[in-house]
Amino acid sequence: MLLGCGLLIVVFIAYSLGIRLAATSGGVVQPATIAYMMFLQTMIVMEILLPTALYFSVISAIGRLYRESEMAAMRAAGISETRILQSVFLYSLLIAVIVGLISIYGRPWAYHQSYLLEAEAIVDFNIDQIQAGHFTEFTNSDYVLYTRDINRKKGLLLDVFLQNDIPGKSKLIVAQEARLPPVKLGEARSVVFYHGHAYQLDLRGKRDTTLRFDTLTVHLGKDELQLGYKRKSIPTSLLINSTQPKEIAEFQGRMSTSLATLLLAMLAVPLSRAAPRQGGHKNFFVAILVYVGFFNLMNMTINWVKNGEVGAFPGVWWVFVLWVLVLVSLLAWPYLQLKRNHG
Numbered sequence: 383m384l385l386g387c388g389l390l391i392v393v394f395i396a397y398s399l400g401i402r403l404a405a406t407s408g409g410v411v412q413p414a415t416i417a418y419m420m421f422l423q424t425m426i427v428m429e430i431l432l433p434t435a436l437y438f439s440v441i442s443a444i445g446r447l448y449r450e451s452e453m454a455a456m457r458a459a460g461i462s463e464t465r466i467l468q469s470v471f472l473y474s475l476l477i478a479v480i481v482g483l484i485s486i487y488g489r490p491w492a493y494h495q496s497y498l499l500e501a502e503a504i505v506d507f508n509i510d511q512i513q514a515g516h517f518t519e520f521t522n523s524d525y526v527l528y529t530r531d532i533n534r535k536k537g538l539l540l541d542v543f544l545q546n547d548i549p550g551k552s553k554l555i556v557a558q559e560a561r562l563p564p565v566k567l568g569e570a571r572s573v574v575f576y577h578g579h580a581y582q583l584d585l586r587g588k589r590d591t592t593l594r595f596d597t598l599t600v601h602l603g604k605d606e607l608q609l610g611y612k613r614k615s616i617p618t619s620l621l622i623n624s625t626q627p628k629e630i631a632e633f634q635g636r637m638s639t640s641l642a643t644l645l646l647a648m649l650a651v652p653l654s655r656a657a658p659r660q661g662g663h664k665n666f667f668v669a670i671l672v673y674v675g676f677f678n679l680m681n682m683t684i685n686w687v688k689n690g691e692v693g694a695f696p697g698v699w700w701v702f703v704l705w706v707l708v709l710v711s712l713l714a715w716p717y718l719q720l721k722r723n724h725g
Contacts, residue, residue: 383435386434387432398420426493434673436477437669441653482639484639493612493614493615497612515530525545527539527543528543528544538560539560539562542557542575552582552585555580557576559575613628613629618636630694631687632688649676649705652712653672683697
């Protein structure tokens with residue numbers, strides 16, 4: 383299970399890192415910031431990766447016991463499938479508790495930190511986030527900036543172009559150099575231009591104006607740290623008494639991860655059955671179908687609750703009742719077959 387979970391984490395980090403680097407290719411992002419983002423995203427998906435690794439590890443381990451006739455020998459020694467089920471249950475219970483803690487406490491915290499990091503990145507915009515030869519749009523303004531080159535040691539943009547379109551007019555600034563003064567949260571961001579021309583083009587008439595300047599300061603507007611309403615980052619304790627469908631769905635989704643972990647592991651036991659020396663491909667194919675069906679049904683039900691199509695009760699809980707019935711049927715199938723053959 384640890385090997386499988388480690389492999390899933392590596393694959394997820396590699397995939398997410400590629401997306402993150404592609405998204406930030408237009409600016410400079412510190413390696414420590416990227417590493418922290420990867421940590422937060424991994425924390426968020428651990429509630430899926432751990433149950434997945436547990437489920438397929440049970441399929442792999444017990445399926446091997448069947449294929450190598452170990453299970454036949456254990457049964458001859460008086461160890462029934464029920465005893466195997468108990469062992470898997472106790473181990474899965476530990477993993478389910480860990481998954482529950484991640485889902486209830488770790489995941490909301492990780493989402494909150496992710497949203498905070500993204501909001502702070504907007505406020506902390508500086509010359510390091512500007513790339514020469516690329517157009518840069520400023521948050522909370524309609525200004526677009528272009529620079530041919532950057533002198534990062536002096537903090538200067540070289541051969542700069544700034545454009546701002548408003549109804550009926552277009553403002554253009556062309557300068558030899560420009561500087562981005564540092565700002566604090568709540569302060570107006572500005573750009574100071576040196577040695578250039580400013581143009582205001584009248585798009586509805588002929589009242590164009592031209593200004594030659596040595597120094598010109600343009601205020602772009604205030605950057606605000608806005609986290610807004612982020613349902614996924616709300617502490618679980620605040621969702622308990624909510625009557626909003628989306629918050630009910632979020633709460634039930636968090637609370638159901640432990641049950642999903644436990645139930646998947648239990649389903650893996652009967653799905654591991656195989657004849658001696660039989661290949662394991664059939665087991666994994668069926669296991670994948672059950673896994674996909676389980677999580678797709680869960681996600682569909684959560685969306686139904688979120689949209690108000692299903693009430694808080696039965697909510698998502700009817701899905702577990704359905705899969706418990708499937709589990710009971712799988713466990714009872716050999717005994718029913720044996721009874722039928724002897725009947």
